[in-house]
Amino acid sequence: MLLRLPDLWGVGFLVGDFPLDTVLALVGIAVPVGAFLWEFVVVGRRRLGYRVQMDTPVTGEITSVFPGVLEQLRSDSAELRDLSVVLVRIENSGAIAIETADYLLPSPRIGLHLRFPQRRVIGMAVTELSDQALADSLGSNSGIGVREDTGGHIGVIDLPKVPLDRSDHYKILAILQRSEGSGEYPAPVLVGGLKRGRVTETESRTGISRMMLALVAFLVLVIVVQFAVAVFEPEPAPADCATGRLTLVGSSAFEPVVREAAAQYAKRCTRAEFEFGFEGTERGLDRVTVQGKDNRELLAISDGSKGVAYPALRHRALAVALFSVIVHKDVGVRDLTVAQVRDLYQDRITNWKEVGGRDIPVVLVNRLPGSGTRDTFDRRLLDAAQQPPRRHVSCTGIKDLIGTKPEHCDVQVTSDMIAAVAELPGAIGYSAFAEASKADVVPVTIAGVRADRDAAITRTYPFWGVEYAYSYGDPPGDSLAAAFLRFLTEQTGQEVLRAFGNAPCDDLPDRERCLPDS
Incomplete structure (x- = not known):
């Protein structure tokens, strides 16, 4: 599987089945470590650096900076023009000591050439030794000297093979005169080489080195890419996620709960898809019976037990669900006893004034036979008493x-x-409590007890039922149907059930209550 991330900089990111964020983190660690090892162990372990600390034309200030120098030069030369003063620091900037044998120039004594293009050297001195012992290697017999190269256009100071411990340094002060050209002088250059090392121009320690800037820029790039991956790459699916398309049918009373649970599952498991067909419990059970053998990704939700019918179907108890008796908002009744509900639906009470309401004829609204909600209503409130036979009326x-x-x-x-109870004056009906509580109807209390999950658990509220999921046989363990049932009964789906006022079977002190026909 390949995932294409959004094209942030005009280039698409293609991420395979591996932890890209981990790889980026490892790269972010490996590059600085590798750079450090390369700089200070491989090539930088032995390193001789030089830094031009001053390169300035000579003015009257030279008298105060180097008292007597200019006068001495003037006495030795008839006319000196276009002079400059250069101070160069030469140092061991590596990790180990530099020995005389480490210099690569073939001369037996000379190890470095300090070159001054377009200038010739008319005076020089060694100054500021980090260790006075270095004076023995820089004396008059060391080979240090001044000469000119390429026809007198480049002044050169030959420097001896000076052994330098870590951080040792010395400085060369040179008085120069222009030999050709005009304008600014080319920068001095130190020429030479070291075994398993290098000679390099260094920078002031007060600034930030190019290497450090490059490493910082690289790490910022790594962080930006990691952020992009974290934002745009979906989190890996949990271990119990299944893929496929699951169709859910059955009880319209439980439809909002199941739809929300499916939405939560799809957020968690992005390769799962759901279809819905909530046309009533009986139709749902019929559909699974007819189609379930060839389609194992099909579940029916029922408001109660299927009884002895549908022998091929297997049940899975989900939760104790709350139902409510509902009335039109103008009947003037907010509470009914179980006996009053029974008398209403058996036509013994026909006007609301008989139960303390307004003088309005009663309009009984029923679900069609085969409805799980109607079956729960008949069992819990009518005590299985038969309603009088009535012809079907829309x-x-x-x-x-x-x-x-x-x-x-x-x-x-x-x-x-x-909709019918809300629109018809004098109407009474019944529905899932979660849906009734959001509609323009009045959910009545029963014998003074309002619909409440805890009241249903303790059986003090009588109008409740058990919701079941039915499949054709047992769904395969790796199917989306099996995974979704586990989600509803063992995982986050239980929170969705509770949010709609239902009590998952695991919450009950008497779990046998969720058994069919309990």
């Missing part, structure tokens, strides 16, 4: 009849139930 079809006498009508899914 809630849309009775809108113009409302207000004159009691009515009843049927809806297909939860959203239709909530």
Whole structure:
């Protein structure tokens, strides 16, 4: 698998299946370490450096800086013009000592040439020895001397093979006269070589070296690339992530919960995709029964146990779910007992004034047979008592009849139930509590107890049911269906269930309550 990062600088980043951020971190460490080893161990272990500390034309100030020097020169020469003074520091800038045998010039005594293009040397002196012992190697018998090269256009000071311990240095002060050209003088150059080392011009220690600037620039580049990778490269999927396309069908009451859980799973496992078909519990169970054998990535969500029907399906308990009795906001009732709910749906109460409400005929709204929510309503509040047989009536079809006498009508899914109760004066119905609490209806308390997860766990609130997921047989362990079920029952999906007011089966003190037909 290859991941193309956004083109930040006109170049696409192509990242394979390896930890690029780790590689960049290792490179960021290896390059400075390698540069250090190369500079100070391989080539810089033995290094002789030179630095031009002063190169200035001679004016009257030379008298005060070097008292008597100019007068002495003038006495030795009839006319000296265009003079300059140069001070060069020569030092061991490496990691080990430099011996006389380390110099590469073939001369037995001369190890370096200090060259001054366009100038000739008319006077020189050795000054500022870091160790007075160096004087023995720089005396009059050492070979140090002045000459001219290339027809007198380049002045040269020959320097002897001076042994230098670490950090040892000496300085050469030269009085020069222009030999050709005009304007600024070319910079002095120290020529020579060392075994397994080099001669190099150094810079003032008060500044930042080019090597340091290059390393800083490289490390900044590494950090920028690491930041780009961290921002644009998706985090690796957790170990329990599965890929594929899972279809979820069934209970419309539990649809919002399942959709949110699927969205959370897809954020965590980016190669998982979901499709939905929430048309009611019975239709969902039918679909899995017919299609599930050939499509193992198919799950039906049910508001209750399937009972003895659908023998090929396997259940997985998810959570205790809260349901609510809901009424139109103008009926004037906020609380009902279980007995009153039963009497309403068995046509023994037909006007809201009989239970302390307004003088409005009751409109009973039911889910169609086969609905898991209706089955839970009948079991928990009607105590399995049969509702009187009624012909099917569309809630849309009775809108113009409302207000004159009691009515009843049927809806297909939860959203239709909530819409009907909100629109029809005198209406009563039932739905998942999470959806009812956000709609323009009144969720009534039951015998003074409001819908609450803790009340459902302790059974003090009576209108609850167990949500199940059904698959055709047991889903393969590496399938998206199996991974999503684990997510819902063992992982972060439990937090989604709780957020919608449900109690995961693991939260129950009596987990057998989640068994079918409990």
